[in-house]
Amino acid sequence: MKSALPKLEDLLADGFTKRMAASYLGILETERASGLFDADYLEWAHAHGFCAESAYAYGLSDANLGSYLSDYDYWRLWPLNDWQRIWINDKLTLNALLSDSELAQYLPRYHYYSSRGHLLPLGEGDGAGMEGFLACLRREGELACKPCNGSEANGFFKLAFEDGSYLLNGRPVGAEGVGRFVAENPNYVFTEFIHPNAQLAAIDPLIHTMRVLVLNPTGIDPVPAASYLRFAVGVDETGSSANYQAPTTADICSYNVGVDLSCGRYGGGKVVYAAKVVDSPKHPTSGTLAEGQIDCWPQMLEMMRRISLKVRACEYLGFDACVTDKGPRIMEINSHSGVKYLQLFTPIMEDARLSEYFSSKIAAIDALDEADRVARNGIVR
Numbered sequence: 371m372k373s374a375l376p377k378l379e380d381l382l383a384d385g386f387t388k389r390m391a392a393s394y395l396g397i398l399e400t401e402r403a404s405g406l407f408d409a410d411y412l413e414w415a416h417a418h419g420f421c422a423e424s425a426y427a428y429g430l431s432d433a434n435l436g437s438y439l440s441d442y443d444y445w446r447l448w449p450l451n452d453w454q455r456i457w458i459n460d461k462l463t464l465n466a467l468l469s470d471s472e473l474a475q476y477l478p479r480y481h482y483y484s485s486r487g488h489l490l491p492l493g494e495g496d497g498a499g500m501e502g503f504l505a506c507l508r509r510e511g512e513l514a515c516k517p518c519n520g521s522e523a524n525g526f527f528k529l530a531f532e533d534g535s536y537l538l539n540g541r542p543v544g545a546e547g548v549g550r551f552v553a554e555n556p557n558y559v560f561t562e563f564i565h566p567n568a569q570l571a572a573i574d575p576l577i578h579t580m581r582v583l584v585l586n587p588t589g590i591d592p593v594p595a596a597s598y599l600r601f602a603v604g605v606d607e608t609g610s611s612a613n614y615q616a617p618t619t620a621d622i623c624s625y626n627v628g629v630d631l632s633c634g635r636y637g638g639g640k641v642v643y644a645a646k647v648v649d650s651p652k653h654p655t656s657g658t659l660a661e662g663q664i665d666c667w668p669q670m671l672e673m674m675r676r677i678s679l680k681v682r683a684c685e686y687l688g689f690d691a692c693v694t695d696k697g698p699r700i701m702e703i704n705s706h707s708g709v710k711y712l713q714l715f716t717p718i719m720e721d722a723r724l725s726e727y728f729s730s731k732i733a734a735i736d737a738l739d740e741a742d743r744v745a746r747n748g749i750v751r
Contacts, residue, residue: 372402372409372413373413373416373417375395375398375399375402375416376395376398378391378392378395381394381395381446382743382747383743384446384735385446385735385736385738385743385746386445386446386747387448387449387746387747387748387749387750388747388748388750389448389749389750389751390445390446390448391445393445394441394442394445397421397441398416398421401416401421401422401423404618404644406422406617406619406620406644406645407422407423407426407644407645408645411425411426415430418430418435418440419440419441419442419443420438420440420441420442421441421710422645423617423644423645423710424438424441424710424713426643426644426645426646426647427642427647427710427711427713427714428713428714428717429647434717436719437717437719437720438713438717438718438719439709439713439718439719439724439728443728443732444709446732446735447728447731447732447735448706449705449706449749450685450686450705450706450731451683451684451685451686451705452683452684454681454683454684455684455705456751457681457683457684458681458684458687458702458703458704458705459519459705459751460518460519461480461516461518461519461559461702462480462483462518462559464477464702464703465477465480465492465559467680467681468677468680471680473676473677473680475697476673476677476698476699476700477699477700478514478561478562478563478564478699478701479493479561479562480492480493480559480560480561480562481493481496481503481506481510481513481560481561481562482496482503482506482559482560483518483558483559483560484552484553484555484556484557484558484560485556485557486556487553489502489503489552492559493506500548500549500552503548503552503560504536504545504548507529507530507531507536507548508531510531510562510563511530511531511532512528512529512530512531512563513528513529513530513560513561513562513563514526514527514528514560514561514562514563514564515527515528515529515551515555515558515559515560516558516559516561517555517557517558517559518557518558518559519557525555525558527539527551527555528540528563529548529551529560536548538551564577564692564694564696564699564701565577565694565695566578566692566693566694566695567665567693567694567695568695569662569664569665569693570601570693571695572656572658573601573653573656573658573660574601574602574603574613574625574653574655574656574658576601576602576613577613577692577694577701578599578600578601578602578613578692578693579599579600579613579614579690579691579692579701580597580598580599580600580629580664580670580689580690580691580692580693581597581598581599581600581688581689581690581691581707581711581712582594582596582597582629582631582674582688582689582691583595583596583597583686583687583688583689583707583709583712584674584678584687584688584689585685585686585687585723585724585727586678586679586682586684586685586686586687587685587727589682589683589685590679590682592674592675592678592679592682592687593723594631594671594674595631595716595721595723595724595727596631596712596713596715596716596718596721596724597628597629597631597712597715597716598626598627598628598629598711598712598714598715599626599627599628599629599636599664600613600614600624600625600626600711601613601625601626601627601653601660602614602625603623603624603625603641603653603654603655604655617642617643617644618644619644620643620644620645621643622643622644623641623642623643623654624641624642624711625639625640625641625642625650625653625654625655625660626639626640626642626711626714626715627639627640627660627661628714628715628716629664629715633663633667634663634664634667634670635661635662635663635664636660636661636662636663636664637651637660637661637662638651638715639651639652639653639660639661640714641654642711642714647714664693665693666693666697666698669697669698670691670693670698673691673698673700674687674689674691674700677689677700677703681703684703684705686705686706687703687704687705688703688704688705688706688707689703689704690702690703690704690707
């Protein structure tokens with residue numbers, strides 16, 4: 371018999387925001403209904419504050435339970451940044467913040483933003499309305515289309531103009547189809563479609579994601595604290611797919627390798643499914659060995675250092691970075707990026723810096739009085 375889920379009011383009393391308490395409970399409910407996990411192991415994981423998916427990724431047991439930050443505590447800790455998290459919470463705001471500075475070189479070029487019934491040109495030379503948008507698409511050849519606020523690569527599309535045809539994810543749609551797509555997807559940004567450099571394209575041709583957690587509690591000393599590198603798996607021939615798909619069925623997987631932040635070496639690849647992890651030094655689709663030294667590593671670190679100082683009021687930054695054929699870039703910065711894949715390679719409570727940081731944040735929530743807890747419950751964005 372399944373044990374009862376935690377109650378919302380108990381999570382709120384423990385310092386959760388109402389928003390994150392509801393999200394956390396929703397994840398537990400979804401896992402219970404999925405049929406993807408051994409029922410007894412799922413119950414054990416949930417009882418110890420871990421999602422089953424995380425527990426399988428870590429090989430969690432009584433012996434190593436203390437090595438990992440629990441999902442319960444991580445969701446309880448949101449928000450780790452103060453109100454200034456709005457600077458990085460959506461792509462349009464981040465672009466506006468960096469666009470008039472030298473730091474703009476580290477972003478893909480932004481061309482348009484869609485709101486209901488309106489297209490806003492963002493780039494120099496980008497014209498007004500759908501006519502301007504189509505001219506931009508013909509000029510650029512391809513555009514990445516993604517929600518201004520999103521997670522887990524949900525809602526990613528590729529628009530292209532090739533041999534006189536307009537394409538959506540490789541499928542001919544005509545100019546009218548492009549117009550419908552834009553109209554049906556408000557709050558999207560349309561940006562340069564970036565490609566990996568030759569070194570990483572040899573592993574997989576679609577752009578990868580290098581997640582780097584940067585801590586900057588002092589505001590003047592940003593420190594990269596944990597990282598991993600994710601490559602797409604089983605990409606379609608059009609190259610239109612996002613490089614991640616949430617493991618909602620037993621056959622969906624992701625391919626991740628660890629990154630040594632001290633020198634930029636990567637390796638130790640793992641294929642991660644919902645309920646198992648398979649060691650795989652070679653990329654499971656291309657068969658290419660995913661080991662080496664990341665090109666332009668000093669420039670990558672400098673990019674993240676400079677941007678962290680620009681948004682220094684944000685102390686917790688989950689960079690989604692990449693190495694393109696034009697140098698290092700960031701796709702976005704997350705204010706509460708997931709820790710599952712980070713802990714796959716760097717168990718948080720085994721790392722002195724990370725353990726101290728998160729333990730201090732947990733202690734601060736535990737010390738709140740009732741009035742402060744109630745105020746915290748009400749934070750919504």
